[in-house]
Amino acid sequence: LYRQIEGFLRQGILSGSLAAETRLPATRTLARDLGLNRLTVETAYAELQADGLIYTRSGSGTYVLPRFQPAAADRPADFAWPLWQQEEVPHTPSLTPDELLAATRHPQPLSLAIGTGDSRLFPVKDFHKIVQTVIRRDGIAALEYGDPRGYAPLRRTIAHVLGSQGVPTRPDNILITSGSQQGLALMAQLLLKPGDEVLVETPTYGGALDLFRALNLSIVSVPIDAQGLQIDHVEQQLQQRPIKLIYTMPTFQNPTGICLSTSRRRRLLALADRYNVPILEDDFVGDLRYEGRAQPALKALDSGGRVIYLSTFSKMLMPGLRVGFLVADGPIYNRLVNFKRASDLATSNLTQRAVEAYVTIGRYQAHLRRSCQIYRQRRDAMLTAIKRYLPGVQIDPPRGGLFVWVRLPAGLSSSQLLPLACEAGMAFAPGRDFFPPDSLEDNALRLNFAAQHPADIEEAIKRLSSALHRYSNGFHKVH
Numbered sequence: 001l002y003r004q005i006e007g008f009l010r011q012g013i014l015s016g017s018l019a020a021e022t023r024l025p026a027t028r029t030l031a032r033d034l035g036l037n038r039l040t041v042e043t044a045y046a047e048l049q050a051d052g053l054i055y056t057r058s059g060s061g062t063y064v065l066p067r068f069q070p071a072a073a074d075r076p077a078d079f080a081w082p083l084w085q086q087e088e089v090p091h092t093p094s095l096t097p098d099e100l101l102a103a104t105r106h107p108q109p110l111s112l113a114i115g116t117g118d119s120r121l122f123p124v125k126d127f128h129k130i131v132q133t134v135i136r137r138d139g140i141a142a143l144e145y146g147d148p149r150g151y152a153p154l155r156r157t158i159a160h161v162l163g164s165q166g167v168p169t170r171p172d173n174i175l176i177t178s179g180s181q182q183g184l185a186l187m188a189q190l191l192l193k194p195g196d197e198v199l200v201e202t203p204t205y206g207g208a209l210d211l212f213r214a215l216n217l218s219i220v221s222v223p224i225d226a227q228g229l230q231i232d233h234v235e236q237q238l239q240q241r242p243i244k245l246i247y248t249m250p251t252f253q254n255p256t257g258i259c260l261s262t263s264r265r266r267r268l269l270a271l272a273d274r275y276n277v278p279i280l281e282d283d284f285v286g287d288l289r290y291e292g293r294a295q296p297a298l299k300a301l302d303s304g305g306r307v308i309y310l311s312t313f314s315k316m317l318m319p320g321l322r323v324g325f326l327v328a329d330g331p332i333y334n335r336l337v338n339f340k341r342a343s344d345l346a347t348s349n350l351t352q353r354a355v356e357a358y359v360t361i362g363r364y365q366a367h368l369r370r371s372c373q374i375y376r377q378r379r380d381a382m383l384t385a386i387k388r389y390l391p392g393v394q395i396d397p398p399r400g401g402l403f404v405w406v407r408l409p410a411g412l413s414s415s416q417l418l419p420l421a422c423e424a425g426m427a428f429a430p431g432r433d434f435f436p437p438d439s440l441e442d443n444a445l446r447l448n449f450a451a452q453h454p455a456d457i458e459e460a461i462k463r464l465s466s467a468l469h470r471y472s473n474g475f476h477k478v479h
């Protein structure tokens, strides 16, 4: 009975037929009129009050509360945001390459724009089983917050794997983060304040640039060549400016796929030492190697405390796990842990346990081996297709990672090419996304070779080639 009364009044309030500030009958009166117990009516009112639909004014009665804010779609044209919102600078996000591609409604769109491996290879079934096993095995413990440093067995496993790769470390120096993006954010927020200078290689990872800009840092760019970051330029900048952090991806760099040569690695470390600057080493795809010998990580060459090492399970496994980690030694480690705790308490405990189980039973290594095998073939397919269909461009064939960086013939802009490529049914990441505004270059583009089958890669490159022809044959001059 009380639910019937509650439902009737709720519908009246939500539909507007009971306007704001309408006085409802007193519970005693309504109960009498309906021939019910007063408690029944009071219960109905209590439910409506708990949902914020009515309120009582003491000594006066029960009233309908002003209506909720209408949903976005119903907002009138003259709707006024609260004052603090009106002070916000309007920001309309531009379409991503994939959104642009989707908007063309091409019957068989092929994206080479994404930043991860092929989601069709994600080990969904294995992971499903492992999550079930972990919940059965650990019960409640898997669902508590857990240690802010991260699940201890996972830190032990990571320390073990890193040790086997020449980066000796201890579990107590590892901090599990919610993706390596969080590791980047923790470091930047902890060590730098607005206006401080951070040195990046250009081109560089767009997500790092977004972060540094969001934190109002001043971005100092140093170009890379086929050997990676140009160390002479780094030294010049260190001489001229109070650089507070060097952010670098020495292995299969995003977006170029280039590796920093071993001698430059040593020189970079020596500079960091001389100028007392921390290095943030982002090793996001270090394990996706298709040929050649592994070079030592900067962290492996660090005699202690100069390099903070970042890595992630996003590229080698699955990005939606949001599990990454950093390795730091010295007093900075505990500061990072405290800051991590203050930021989000801890990374998902259940997911960490599942990742640990997955790695420990050897599935991760098997998955990596398989991914490397498949991605190597796809890289080769892309290099062949580029040679065949894009003779006018320049590339440095990558020996690992996910990307090929394509330099267009002089004077062409990848941003202008992008809409034409999307019309032709393919998307890429335009070069401008990888440069800070003051050193913007737009003559190159990034292609992901890992996310599509070889035949689709060939087709996508053919489409890119036709878009490029259309573009260089004067389309851009007209528009």
Ligand SMILES: Cc1ncc(COP(=O)(O)O)c(C=O)c1O
Pocket (backbone or CB within 6 Å): 115, 178, 179, 180, 181, 182, 205, 207, 249, 254, 282, 284, 311, 312, 313, 314, 319, 322, 323, 324
């Ligand atoms: C170079 C690099 N570092 C870090 C990240 C962040 O990845 P995640 O937070 O998923 O670990 C990415 C993602 O694209 C990346 O390309």
